Amino acid sequence: MARRRIVSPTLSALAVAVISGTLALPAAAGTTEQGTGSCTPRVLVLSAMPLELDPLLAHAQADLAHPVMLNDRPFVSGTLEGNQVIMGLTGIGPENAWAATSAAFATFRCPDGSSAISDVVFSGTSGGDYIGDVSVPSAWYYYGPSFAVGDLSTTTGVAVSPALLSLVPAAAAVATPQLEQSTPPGDPACACELTDSTQTPVTVEHTPDVVYSTPGSTVTGLSIDDFSGRTLPCVPTANDIFGCTPCRELDADAAAQAENLAQNGPAFAEPGFFEGYADAPTFDTPPFTPWQDNETAVVAYVSEVLNDTPFIGFRAASDGPSGDPADAYGGDPLMLPGFPSQFFVYRQLAANNAATMTLAFLQQLAAQ
Numbered sequence: 001m002a003r004r005r006i007v008s009p010t011l012s013a014l015a016v017a018v019i020s021g022t023l024a025l026p027a028a029a030g031t032t033e034q035g036t037g038s039c040t041p042r043v044l045v046l047s048a049m050p051l052e053l054d055p056l057l058a059h060a061q062a063d064l065a066h067p068v069m070l071n072d073r074p075f076v077s078g079t080l081e082g083n084q085v086i087m088g089l090t091g092i093g094p095e096n097a098w099a100a101t102s103a104a105f106a107t108f109r110c111p112d113g114s115s116a117i118s119d120v121v122f123s124g125t126s127g128g129d130y131i132g133d134v135s136v137p138s139a140w141y142y143y144g145p146s147f148a149v150g151d152l153s154t155t156t157g158v159a160v161s162p163a164l165l166s167l168v169p170a171a172a173a174v175a176t177p178q179l180e181q182s183t184p185p186g187d188p189a190c191a192c193e194l195t196d197s198t199q200t201p202v203t204v205e206h207t208p209d210v211v212y213s214t215p216g217s218t219v220t221g222l223s224i225d226d227f228s229g230r231t232l233p234c235v236p237t238a239n240d241i242f243g244c245t246p247c248r249e250l251d252a253d254a255a256a257q258a259e260n261l262a263q264n265g266p267a268f269a270e271p272g273f274f275e276g277y278a279d280a281p282t283f284d285t286p287p288f289t290p291w292q293d294n295e296t297a298v299v300a301y302v303s304e305v306l307n308d309t310p311f312i313g314f315r316a317a318s319d320g321p322s323g324d325p326a327d328a329y330g331g332d333p334l335m336l337p338g339f340p341s342q343f344f345v346y347r348q349l350a351a352n353n354a355a356t357m358t359l360a361f362l363q364q365l366a367a368q
Contacts, residue, residue: 041114049245051351115307120311123351125293130330137220
C-alpha cells in the first residue's frame with residue numbers, strides 16, 4: 001500500500017501562513033483581509049505531470065521558496081492571469097489524484113477555518129479525437145476500483161460547474177488561434193531549457209480546436225484507473241513525465257520521494273507494464289467520448305461533491321483516433337498506433353494547448 005505523505009501539523013501551520021500572508025512572501029501572496037481574520041480564497045490549479053504544469057508556471061508569479069509538500073509534491077502560492085492561485089501536481093493516476101486533492105482541501109484553510117480554495121482548475125493531456133484539440137467536458141465519469149468515500153463510477157457522472165462552463169466560449173475564442181499545431185521541443189530532462197535537439201518537429205494534420213458542449217452536442221470525459229488501485233510513485237529529480245516536482249522548481253523532498261519509490265516502484269517496473277496499460281477497457285459509446293485520462297473525474301468529485309467547490313478541467317489530446325473513419329490516427333502524420341507511442345511524441349504539444357486554454361479561461365475568471 002502506498003505511503004501517502006498528506007500533511008503534518010507543521011505543514012498545516014505553514015499552509016495557513018502562506019494563504020493568510022503572515023509569512024514574508026511577495027506582495028501578491030499576502031491576501032489577509034485586515035481586521036477580519038479571514039483571507040481571500042485562491043484558485044487551485046492542478047496538473048498530473050511536470051510537463052503539464054510547467055507552461056502555466058512560466059506565466060505565473062509564484063513563491064517557489066515556500067512550497068507545501070502534499071503527496072510528495074510541492075504546492076506553491078502566487079498569481080496567474082490576475083487570479084490568486086495555489087499550483088501543484090497531483091501525480092499520475094486516480095489514487096494520486098484523490099490523495100493530493102483531498103490533502104489540498106484539508107491543508108489550505110484560512111485563519112477563520114474556511115476553505116482557502118475558491119475554484120479548482122485542472123490542465124493536462126489526455127486521449128482524445130484529433131491530436132492537439134482541447135476538450136472541456138461538462139461531466140466526468142470514472143472507471144476503476146471504488147474509493148473509501150462516495151459513489152464515483154461510469155454511471156454516476158460529476159457535473160462541472162455551470163458558472164465556470166459559462167466562461168468557456170469567450171475563453172475558447174481567445175485561445176483557439178493560439179493553439180499549437182507543430183510539436184515543440186519539450187523539456188524531457190527537466191533542464192528548464194527547451195532545447196531537445198534530438199526531436200524533429202512534427203505538424204499534425206488538423207488545425208487544433210477547443211471542443212466543449214453546445215446546445216446541439218454534449219462533451220463528457222472519462223477517467224480510468226489503469227493501475228488497478230495502486231498508487232504510481234513519482235521519481236525524484238526525474239523527467240517531465242514521472243518527476244515529483246515541476247521542472248521550474250527545486251526538488252526539496254527527494255529523500256522521502258526516493259523512499260516511496262523504493263517501496264512502491266517495483267510493481268510498475270515489471271515487463272509489459274505499458275502493454276497492460278494499453279489493454280485497459282475502451283469506452284466508445286454514449287455518454288462517453290474519446291476524452292479519457294486518469295485523474296480528472298476524481299479531482300472533480302473531491303472538489304464538487306465532497307467540498308462543494310466549483311471545478312472545471314481542460315484536457316488536450318496527445319493520443320487517440322479521431323473517430324473519423326478516414327482518419328484512424330487523430331491527425332498524426334506518423335500514423336503511430338495510439339498510446340503510448342503518440343503520447344511520447346505529442347505530449348508537450350497537448351500540454352501547451354491545454355495550458356493555453358487554461359490561461360484564457362483564467363483571464364475570463366479574473367474579469368468577473
